[in-house]
Amino acid sequence: MNALTANLLAITMRPGRRYDGWRWRYVARYVRRRDDMTCRNCDEHGHIVHHVRHVSEGGSHFTPNLRTVCRRCHAAFHPNNPWLRA
Numbered sequence: 001m002n003a004l005t006a007n008l009l010a011i012t013m014r015p016g017r018r019y020d021g022w023r024w025r026y027v028a029r030y031v032r033r034r035d036d037m038t039c040r041n042c043d044e045h046g047h048i049v050h051h052v053r054h055v056s057e058g059g060s061h062f063t064p065n066l067r068t069v070c071r072r073c074h075a076a077f078h079p080n081n082p083w084l085r086a
């Protein structure tokens with residue numbers, strides 16, 4: 001599991017689309033490990049992989065666009081959509 005593999009998988013995923021398949025699970029697992037399961041916003045434990053540029057705005061699934069965050073910070077990032085996971 002490494003950044004190259006994660007981004008090669010991201011190439012095959014359509015930007016701007018929620019994605020729940022095995023490729024996304026692999027990319028998300030890579031990002032959680034990269035970030036040590038720590039929220040990059042508040043340093044608490046976190047496991048949600050958030051898109052910096054939101055998927056709904058065409059954000060990509062490439063690893064530079066992804067951050068591990070905790071549930072509380074993630075809700076703050078998506079004030080209009082509290083049920084969005086990533």
Ligand SMILES: [Zn+2]
Binds near residue numbers: 040044070072
């Ligand atoms: Zn947080």
Ligand SMILES: [Zn+2]
Binds near residue numbers: 050074077085086
């Ligand atoms: Zn998010």
